[in-house]
Amino acid sequence: MTDTVRLSPEELRTLFLFEALDEDQLVWLSERGKVEERAGGSVVYAEGEPATCFFVLLSGAVSLNRRLHGDDIEVSRTDQRGVYSGAMQAYLGDRVEQLYANTLRAVSDATFFVLTADEFATAIREWFPMALHLLEGLFFGTRAANTIVGERERLIALGSLSAGLTHELNNPAASAVRATAALRDRVAGMRHKLALIADGRVDGTRLHGLVELQDAAVKQAAAAPPQTALGAADAEDELADWLEEHGVAGAWDLAPAMAAGGISVPWLATVEDTVGEAYLDSAVRWIAYTIDTELLMGEIDDAVTRISGLVGAAKQYSQLDRAAQQTVDVHALLNATLTMLQAKIPQGVKVVKDYDPDLPGIRAFGAELNQVWTNLIHNALDAMDGTGTLTLRTRKEPDRVLVDVIDTGSGIPPEVRPRIFEPFFTTKAVGEGTGLGLDISHRIVVNKHGGDIRVYSEPGTTRFEVCLPITPEPPEEPSVAPEGPGD
Structure with missing residues (x-):
């Protein structure tokens, strides 16, 4: 011993x-x-x-x-x-x-x-009896204050992000609902017109040809190039005139969908040749319903894809299903943060992404970096007061990745610039900010990632530069049995 x-x-x-x-x-x-x-x-x-x-x-x-x-x-x-x-x-x-x-x-x-x-x-x-009383008061007072302020800050942050996400989800969800209701009507119309066409008075050859034209219309609608507003109006006028001349009722209601599906007057002439003049009205409506159905299904697909993308952005932002530290794509984190903050970006603010396409992945805490981007973008939007340009720029140096968040606001006064990373220091009005955003960002970048965060500001341009080291994947370490404090 x-x-x-x-x-x-x-x-x-x-x-x-x-x-x-x-x-x-x-x-x-x-x-x-x-x-x-x-x-x-x-x-x-x-x-x-x-x-x-x-x-x-x-x-x-x-x-x-x-x-x-x-x-x-x-x-x-x-x-x-x-x-x-x-x-x-x-x-x-x-x-x-x-x-x-x-x-x-x-x-x-x-x-x-x-x-x-x-x-x-x-x-x-x-x-230290006097210091003991001060420490006790500081400990219990700070703990109580932090509990209240922390809960409030988390609720505000959660409410803000939830409001932004639900706002973004509402548009594609409402679009999908509207398209589904319209699709139901179009399918009912297709069934009705098909019954009129296939009641036995159209011979099998013509009916077979009409089905082939329907398939061709579906393919044409899927491949139809986007049109300018003027080009679409001209196409609709031409189709409506032809339909009216051939006795098709409601020509101006049918023309927009057919024009959007890339249907032309010569193509309609082929339909007339296939089914005959007696069945042209029902055949045209059947094809119009088919095209409209395809366009509505495309709209639903687009809406669901947007919803899926928003959910993916929320998962990317929160990093809930990922390890705390892993190799992350900085661009994916920035894009997820922009998506989550989309509802907060005013109409008068232009967002510019100047990304380095060769930026490598880095070992980092993804959720914490998203908090940094959130704080910096939120401050930039506040500084511009509804009008300006927000620029996100990335670039690579030999041993580090640099991310710039740039705004065109009024700038940070030189006398307060040295204090902006101090805890509880804020230039906002009382009750508008806690003064913790930049302090938390500084601690995440510097203490947790071994990087650096700097600010350069003058009237009209403020740039926060975040430097993050590029570190290799750590080797797997053998597990070590924990040892307690010695006796």
Whole structure:
């Protein structure tokens, strides 16, 4: 059994956490704390376990991790001597549940100064009674405020995104409903006209030819090129005139659908030759219903495809069915965010996508990056006040990907520019913003992705530049059995 290794008061004073303590306090810590080592890759303590010890890093590198929806997310990584973690709230006693709030891992072989939670709590209570009251007030007050503000912010964000998504879904859904109702009427009309044509008075040869013309009309409608408004009007006039001349009732009602399906006057003449003048009215209506049916089915298909695309964009935006960190397509994330914010983009704002086609995928937390894009685009739209150009630009450098969010608003005043990433700092009116959007974006880009976020602004142009490193796929690591805090 090895002897317990301890630090001398002089060694403890070299740690920034203890440098202001007096000699007696350092001696007290020296007698009660001990030095422990952890092998690289091991777990120093695990999230959710009883918080029994307070750890101060003496050497090596460590990472802090949190569990979120079953995924292990690295919050920070450091090798700075003197950083601390563990039973941080021991001074609160049994007023809060004493559990580790995160998981501490030794990235490399690491050495710690370890103090039990009870002894750490005793030192705080006895040495800093006034600070203890301030910390208690700060902890409970901040927790209550964060709970209220956080719930409100989440509800507002959810309501805003839900409103935007439902607004976008409403248009194709309503279009599909209208087209389905119209399709039902057209199919009923087709059945009626088919009965008139096929009542036995049309010989089989002509009926067979009419069916072939129907198939040809379907193919022609599917391949019909889009027309200009003037070209469509001219085609409708020509068809309606021909139909009226040949005694077809309701010619001006039939012409628009036939023109949209690419039907021409010579083609109608072929129909007359096939069925004869006596059955021309019923045959033309039957074919018109056929074309209209195809166009309506195309409209329904387009509406359902748009709905499917919106649902896909929502899944891409939320990243709910994806791992926390994975190789992501930055363009897909930007497009999903634009789709989710489409209802918030005013008619007077033009959106320009200047994407690098050779942009590589990057290892990233997709949902968090979508939060960054949301914050930056939302701020850009606010800055333009309903009129301007929003530009999303991507480009690649040797070891990183750059994403620019550019607006043509009034710009950020030079005197406030250094503070825009500070928490709770906002230039918006009271109640209009929390001042957390850019702070959260900065922490996501810098702390979680090891990147950088910068701002360049002058009247008429503001550009937020997000730099994200291009990192290779991590090798699979062998599983390591967790180790609890040492005794």
